[in-house]
Amino acid sequence: MRSMFHGPFSATKPVKLAFICGILFVMATLSVRATGDSVSKIAEDPLCAQALDWLGKNTDWVTAQQIRLTEIPASENNETARGQYLKQLLEANGLTVHVDDTGDVIGERPGSDPSGVILVAAHLDTVFPPGTDVHVKRAGTRLTAPGISDNGAGLAAIAGVSRALAESRIRTVKTIVFAGDVGEEGEGNLRGIRALVEHYGSRLAAVIAVDGPSTEHITTQGIASRRFEITVTGPGGHSWSDFGAPNPITALSRAIVRFSAIRIPDNPRSSFNFGVIDGGTSVNSIPAKASVKVDLRSEDSAQLNRMETALREAIQTGVRDEMAASRTFASENSLQVTFRSLGMRPAGALPENSPLLHTIRDVDRYLGNRSRLERSSTDANVPLSLGIPAIALGGGGRGGGSHTLGEWYDPSGRELGLKRLFLTVVALAGIQP
Numbered sequence: 036m037r038s039m040f041h042g043p044f045s046a047t048k049p050v051k052l053a054f055i056c057g058i059l060f061v062m063a064t065l066s067v068r069a070t071g072d073s074v075s076k077i078a079e080d081p082l083c084a085q086a087l088d089w090l091g092k093n094t095d096w097v098t099a100q101q102i103r104l105t106e107i108p109a110s111e112n113n114e115t116a117r118g119q120y121l122k123q124l125l126e127a128n129g130l131t132v133h134v135d136d137t138g139d140v141i142g143e144r145p146g147s148d149p150s151g152v153i154l155v156a157a158h159l160d161t162v163f164p165p166g167t168d169v170h171v172k173r174a175g176t177r178l179t180a181p182g183i184s185d186n187g188a189g190l191a192a193i194a195g196v197s198r199a200l201a202e203s204r205i206r207t208v209k210t211i212v213f214a215g216d217v218g219e220e221g222e223g224n225l226r227g228i229r230a231l232v233e234h235y236g237s238r239l240a241a242v243i244a245v246d247g248p249s250t251e252h253i254t255t256q257g258i259a260s261r262r263f264e265i266t267v268t269g270p271g272g273h274s275w276s277d278f279g280a281p282n283p284i285t286a287l288s289r290a291i292v293r294f295s296a297i298r299i300p301d302n303p304r305s306s307f308n309f310g311v312i313d314g315g316t317s318v319n320s321i322p323a324k325a326s327v328k329v330d331l332r333s334e335d336s337a338q339l340n341r342m343e344t345a346l347r348e349a350i351q352t353g354v355r356d357e358m359a360a361s362r363t364f365a366s367e368n369s370l371q372v373t374f375r376s377l378g379m380r381p382a383g384a385l386p387e388n389s390p391l392l393h394t395i396r397d398v399d400r401y402l403g404n405r406s407r408l409e410r411s412s413t414d415a416n417v418p419l420s421l422g423i424p425a426i427a428l429g430g431g432g433r434g435g436g437s438h439t440l441g442e443w444y445d446p447s448g449r450e451l452g453l454k455r456l457f458l459t460v461v462a463l464a465g466i467q468p
């Protein structure tokens with residue numbers, strides 16, 4: 036930048052630049068103040084005040100919907116029944132609802148300007164396999180069930196906010212779309228949100244992913260991830276008579292130990308997880324096949340590349356070591372490896388000066404909510420990777436034990452999250468005069 040001041044225009048450019056910078060500064064200040072004003076103005080609008088009042092008084096209704104939704108199992112690729120219940124809820128709130136080819140439930144609330152869309156999406160799916168007991172248990176104010184927070188809290192929030200809009204009959208400028216999307220967890224590879232973003236395309240003014248309960252963060256950066264299934268096959272055999280043949284489970288174990296010894300940096304923050312391991316048929320058979328599923332993540336794509344390379348090397352070395360240790364050297368006894376991609380989540384970041392970020396910060400200021408910016412891997416990754424303004428927020432209340440059978444949720448104070456989402460959506464959509 037400094038070199039710009041040299042050369043034939045060195046006398047005029049600094050002046051021009053200072054002038055332009057001055058204008059930009061004033062514009063930035065004005066636009067920030069304008070959104071700031073509009074949040075308190077929105078909250079004071081009689082219809083909005085009525086909606087906020089409804090949210091404050093009806094948190095029990097929202098919690099009841101969360102329990103209903105959570106008790107409908109929604110494992111990977113089995114989101115239809117839960118989606119149907121959400122469809123009923125959104126229809127009861129006056130939205131025009133349809134289910135797309137991917138399985139996303141999409142409720143539209145048309146604005147006066149159809150060229151702008153605010154998409155509010157909560158994922159329907161859970162990480163829990165079919166057959167998991169999803170009955171909600173109560174102890175005091177605490178609710179316990181797999182999926183109660185992730186993403187019962189997000190789904191309940193869109194049910195509550197769309198109901199508050201219906202109760203108050205607010206008319207907005209931009210169209211608001213509430214969606215329950217499929218394929219966020221596990222191997223879904225974000226296919227639900229991908230379909231939504233593709234469908235609305237350039238009409239998307241902002242995307243809000245509502246995931247989990249916490250109101251203490253604003254997710255503005257999407258962490259890149261890569262997921263693989265690695266399969267090792269071999270000759271198999273009898274545990275006694277074929278002893279010494281290479282064993283796919285032992286080969287994978289060598290590889291996992293090897294990769295796990297690699298130093299993973301704190302900065303850029305990165306992680307790995309061997310999440311599922313499979314293989315073998317009986318205790319006295321040398322397995323003919325074993326596989327492992329692994330998830331790699333990093334804030335930095337170069338680091339993610341290095342981790343993938345290291346993973347491939349560790350697997351090759353593990354297999355080589357197992358073959359070297361085996362007592363049978365015939366070529367038909369060798370091990371084979373296949374790598375299968377289970378999904379790649381693209382990275383992306385919301386710029387610091389984004390109007391969307393100004394809006395949510397103004398809402399937090401108005402509500403007296405303290406929040407910090409966060410990086411995570413959510414539905415927001417997809418729009419962020421395409422340069423579409425997006426954030427992920429929690430739906431309100433408190434929770435923990437996500438992705439475990441002990442997952443819990445406490446609705447105490449959930450109206451803060453509901454009002455936060457409501458004000459953000461309405462501020463972004465704009466009220467019709």
Ligand SMILES: [Zn+2]
Nearest residue numbers: 185186246247
């Ligand atoms: Zn989630």
